[in-house]
Each structure stands twice: as C-alpha cells, then as structure tokens.
Amino acid sequence: MGVHAKEQPPRRAEGLVYQCRLPLSSATLDLVSGLVRGHLKKIRWRKLPPGRIALIVLAVLRHGQRLSDMAGGHGISASTVRRWLLEVTGLLAARAPRLDRALKKIARKGGVVVLLDGTLVRTRRRTGDANRPNFSGKHKTHGLLFLALTDEKGNLVWISAAKPGRSSEITIARHNKITIHLREAGLGALADLGFVGLDDDPDDPVIVTGRKATRGHPLTAAQKEANRLVSRERAVNEHGFADLKNWRILTKVRMNARHATTLLRALLVLTNAQIQR
Structure with missing residues (x-):
C-alpha cells in the first residue's frame, strides 16, 4: 500500500507588496509633492512625508489602484488615502486656468x-x-x-x-x-x-x-x-x-x-x- 502525503492548504500571500511602474515624469511628482508640502504646513502632522503621499495619490489617479491596496502597502488606512486623494485633487483643481x-x-x-x-x-x-x-x-x-x-x-x-x-x-x-x-x-x-x-x-x-x-x-x-x-x-x-x-x-x-x-x-x-x- 502506498503512502499518501497529506495535502497542504495553499498559502496566502499576506504581507507581500507588489510593485508597478508609474509612467509619470519627475516634474509631475515634484509638482504634487510641492503642493502637499505647502499644504502640510497649514494642517496637522501626517504619518508619511510629502513625496510618499504624492506618489500614493498619483498611483491612484494614474492606475486607478484600489484605496485599500495602496493603504495596506504603506501601513495606513483606506480612509486616509481617500482623504489625501480629495485634498490633493482640490489643490490641483485650484490651479486650473479660468x-x-x-x-x-x-x-x-x-x-x-x-x-x-x-x-x-x-x-x-x-x-x-x-x-x-x-x-x-x-x-x-x-x-x-x-x-x-x-x-x-x-x-x-x-x-x-x-x-x-x-x-x-x-x-x-x-x-x-x-x-x-x-x-x-x-x-x-x-x-x-x-x-x-x-x-x-x-x-x-x-x-x-x-x-x-x-x-x-x-x-x-x-x-x-x-x-x-x-x-x-x-x-x-x-x-x-x-x-x-x-x-x-x-x-x-x-x-x-x-x-x-x-x-x-x-x-x-x-x-x-x-x-x-
């Protein structure tokens, strides 16, 4: 009689972070980072630096990334990413020409x-x-x-x-x-x-x-x-x-x-x- 190995359940990829290329210029990232940096001087302290906030927001705008995915990869909540998204889009829209x-x-x-x-x-x-x-x-x-x-x-x-x-x-x-x-x-x-x-x-x-x-x-x-x-x-x-x-x-x-x-x-x-x- 043959010996059958016990079937192991599939492992879940928890805690892993995937990466993707963001096809944007450094000038675009600098623009958003500068707006965030100036905005942070007027409000309370944020958990992440301006450059990281700008990168998260741009990834959501460019790739349509899910807020929970971006939040989990950076140790923050989805509601925080949503708030950053609304704040940054408001700052950018204010610069749109009449x-x-x-x-x-x-x-x-x-x-x-x-x-x-x-x-x-x-x-x-x-x-x-x-x-x-x-x-x-x-x-x-x-x-x-x-x-x-x-x-x-x-x-x-x-x-x-x-x-x-x-x-x-x-x-x-x-x-x-x-x-x-x-x-x-x-x-x-x-x-x-x-x-x-x-x-x-x-x-x-x-x-x-x-x-x-x-x-x-x-x-x-x-x-x-x-x-x-x-x-x-x-x-x-x-x-x-x-x-x-x-x-x-x-x-x-x-x-x-x-x-x-x-x-x-x-x-x-x-x-x-x-x-x-």
Whole structure:
C-alpha cells in the first residue's frame, strides 16, 4: 500500500507588496509633492512625508489602484488615502486656468485659434429616475459631459464644469459664454457640426463649424472640401482628450458632477505638467 502525503492548504500571500511602474515624469511628482508640502504646513502632522503621499495619490489617479491596496502597502488606512486623494485633487483643481485667462494667455503667445469639442466621461450606472438625466442618447450610455479647449497642437487649455450626459454641447458652450470670451481675447475657434448656430454674429464669426447638409440642399463639392479641411485641423484635439483619459481614475467616476469637475480639472493640471507638445 502506498503512502499518501497529506495535502497542504495553499498559502496566502499576506504581507507581500507588489510593485508597478508609474509612467509619470519627475516634474509631475515634484509638482504634487510641492503642493502637499505647502499644504502640510497649514494642517496637522501626517504619518508619511510629502513625496510618499504624492506618489500614493498619483498611483491612484494614474492606475486607478484600489484605496485599500495602496493603504495596506504603506501601513495606513483606506480612509486616509481617500482623504489625501480629495485634498490633493482640490489643490490641483485650484490651479486650473479660468476660461478668460486661458484664452488671453494663448493670444499673448501669438495664437490665433483654439479647438472646441466635447466628450463624455462614462460613469457607473445607478437605478432610479434621478439617473435618467445622465443618459446620453448620442453615446447610448450613462455619463457626464464636459467641454474642452485645446490649442493648435492639441494641448488642453481649459475644461468646463461637468454636466449630465443628456445635456447638449452647444447649451454648455452658451452657458459658459465661449463666444464672448473668444471675442474679448481676439481668437477664433474650430468646432464640429454640433456647434452650428453657436455664433450669434454670422457676419463676423469667431467659431468655424463647417456646413450641414439638409434634405433639399445637399452640400456642394466646395462645401464638402471645406468640411474636410475643418475636420483635419480639428483632429489634434483628440490627442488632448486621449491624454486626459489615460488617467484610469476616470473609469471609476460616479454621478457626482461637482466631484467629477474637481477631478477633471485636477487631471488637466497634471496632464499639462506631464505633456507639452
């Protein structure tokens, strides 16, 4: 008769910490560390130094790491990581440029045009009537809509407040008085066909959108070519949106528009610190 060894239960990997590469520049880490260091001078002592706090927060923002995972690896609680995350995003969002200042800065640098577009950040769906305004019929999903301006190279310069997904881009643009700010700064803007009718002065437009075809009036060859030229010039704004959505924390956004606005503006500051074309 053979002798059978007793089967041992699998060992749990408790106490082990895994590592991953954080694809961010030292300038981005220095920016966040400096903000944390200045903030710590005004409040009570923290368990970890500013550089470590900045690294933890950036890991959550960039990789969407679970708060409990980051907390366990550094001997702190998940609620502490959550508090740091809210504090740092608030500090970063406060540095996000206002619309009028962003446009005037581009004008001072010799810029003549900006690119206007909107995008939807998908959110976790909730049940109930209160969730209906967040459903976007255009994208067939729940989310929060925001507008952004980029320069001619695709660098993000401004982000609007987040609005429910069913909102229209042209309504958000009117609410933010984008045409007025463009005229004050002496700039023009290129936008897609969703912004047709936004400019209230057709004799001296500051927003170029191309032309729409109607049932009785198809586009001419010249108008089609003009639309292609506008689309080609606008293509670089997708680089700005792609840079922003590389922060995986956006895959976990919920329906709170105010929190989402703070988060998006914080990520705008980080994106500009990380990438400049």
